Amino acid sequence: MSGASLAIPDRLRLLRGANNEGVLAVVLLALIVAMSIANPAFFTLPTAFSILRSSIVPLIFALGVLMVIISGGIDVSFAAIAVFAAYTTVRALQSGTPDLGLIGAFALALLIGASLGVINGFLIAKFRLPTLIVTLGTQGIFKGALLTYVGSRYIADLPASMAQVSTTNLFEVSTPTGSAYLHILVVPAVLLAIGLAWVLRSTMFGRSIYAIGGDVEAARRAGIRVMRTQVAVYVIAGTMAAAGGMIYVIMGRSASPQILVGSELDIIAAVVLGGASIFGGRGSVLGTTLGVILVQVIYNSLILAGVPSAWQRTAVGVLLIIGVGIQAVASRRSSRASVIDETYQKQEVPA
């Protein structure tokens, strides 16, 4: 199976990718070229680094959501989990707990995120409840609990260990248009992406997520431990949400229970645009990454083009519907094609 022996349609199929990643890459490239021609200020290293910087948190959230969507569910509680975990951690560190250091802070936040994920996973897997409703419900519960029991105050000064990271850059490049900085926290986002890609592709756990998203009943009959896998998916999604929340707080150098409200739309739009099927069973880390970057590039372009920020949400809403619409039309067309194939095959003689 060398590349040269493939027929041209096969090669096209390969380029297109299993979840239209190729198409997405082309759209992204076209948008970048168009924006660069329209506004030369766009095609610069500082812009590129700033887009990457603004993609860090959405990417981490999106990876968690991707996993949930592949398993056939949807998670709208990740933002609430992120805020809960990050704000609670900051509060805990402030209120006299000895400074745990950066690692300790993250460990605490991730533990909180995982515990909230257990609640989601348990409700969904044990009682087989619809995931949208469960996560809508827990989203409200987490937010309410946060405001009631942890606090509602805006915190402007982070613990020293966390504040320090917010100004650390991976490297710095001097360009004619000014210095460009690449933030250090790009590293964990990239590592998470690579890690999740490996888990999804090369572990039985990852393949079980796809199998469950494809057909839950078939997964049960095949001996896959559906409940265990589902709980694990939501625990990991909760943990990743917590990581995203911590990074958001660090990069923003402040913590408040009101952050991240409404970011669910951007994230789910990016994942769906990235080719993940809302019906479950399909999606890839590569596609999701491209989807996240696409949404960020569009935001950035709209700002450069002088579009009022109120319209940015509209744009993402439109993108979400286009993304889902393309999926629906494509699947309808392919199912019609296969029906025609079958009728054609069935023109035959009876015994």
Added chain:
Amino acid sequence: MTSTALKGPPSPVLEVRNIVKTFGGVTALNDVSLDLLPGEVLCLAGENGCGKSTLIKIISGAEKPDSGEIIVDGNTYSSMDPTNAIKSGIQVIYQDFSLFPNLTVAENIVLTSAVADRRRLYSGRAARPAAQAIVDELGLHLDLDADVERLSVADKQLTAICRALVSDARVLIMDEPTTALTHTEVDRLFVIVERLRSRGVGLIFVSHKLDEVLKISQRVAILRSGKNVVTSPAAMLDPRAIALHMTGQELDETRHVSDLDARSEVVLELEGLGLRGAYEDVSFTLRRGEILGVTGLLGSGRTEIAEALFGVVPHDSGVVKVNGTPVRLHSINDAIEAGIGYVPEDRLTQGLFMDKSIADNIIAGSPNEHTTRFGTLDLRAVRETIQGLFARLRVKAPNVQAPVRSLSGGNAQRVVLAKWLARRPRILMLNGPTVGVDIGSKAEILGILRAEAAAGMGIIVISDDAPELVACCHRVLVVRHGRVVEILEGDDVAVDTIREKVAA
């Protein structure tokens, strides 16, 4: 491999001894014993609800028996669990195949055995050769990289067979393996079955199609009401004898049609009906009280003609007259308005609300026929219609509130019929009215059709089941390549003639 199957009296690969299983007081299986030899096809036959599926679930470990034992290769189990069943080489291919539509053929083939081995890592690159090996061994042509959802039904089944064999199946149980296949595909499946036999695999077939069963199996075990009434070599049975054992009564499959009054009026008349690419110049008449059969190969246009009459896919030329007046059939509402009813081929997805009660399903199509003069629902008339049809069609259920999902195929089909009869259509078309229905129910459904015709309805039965057409139809139309090529009447309505004309 073949040699072991031939040497001496082989010992059974699977034995089931004195299995008893009750569900809340109802005995599903009563002291059932079976054995399966390596390299043998055993057919498990019986009417819907006789305990076949329960027995399979017990063998595969999905249910636990109350008493009795299962012996695989000399190891005795008082009950199975799914992992043990798979480990000892028992594989079930369910009617829906239980494949993962979003994964490739290769991954579907290897994934289950990887799960059973409790593996942690998965390698797509290692999976492919393993899948390829089994596909080659069976001499199949499957595109290993295609997603399963893009495969035809037959290829999905082959994928399921490969999946079973990759984990060294010794016993392969297939639930209704031929229902969704065309004749050629069935022949192809039977070739594969022969190959499996020569490998020493023991197969259990669950099937309603008796002629196929007799062709492929060496022995037949028949269950009736949870009891194993007979196990006998297939050569000593014929469809009639099997039917007798299954139902416990003689069944009348002979031709049984009313005398049609030559003066009875024409209710439906087609003149040169056509739809580009599907059928052309279709002309026939249907009279009051007549049962008209329409047959032909799948894809011949027979279903398309029925769908045109029901306004699903409208025709683009020709005229349809109902009671002598031309009617416009551009939508399903037009057809219903004209008094035409249609029971589709796939009743489970198109004809029924599975989770609703029998009563709701019966009345679902005809709220407008049951209104008071104020336009509100006339509950008394509704109740009368429901009870009347429930009794008349002899639906086997505790009461009309039972959900349709709980019914067997034959009874579900009666509910679909009841739904249409509640509308009192002048013309009723039925597509494959007895597909997937056991023979006892089949005879009763045909009886219901005869009675409705005698009461003045015009009925069109679309079917490729020649004996069924002979049993109830006054005339039979043969459709080939979108044209009506033959209208058989009187003595020409015979099984052999129909088969010959269809295939010609």
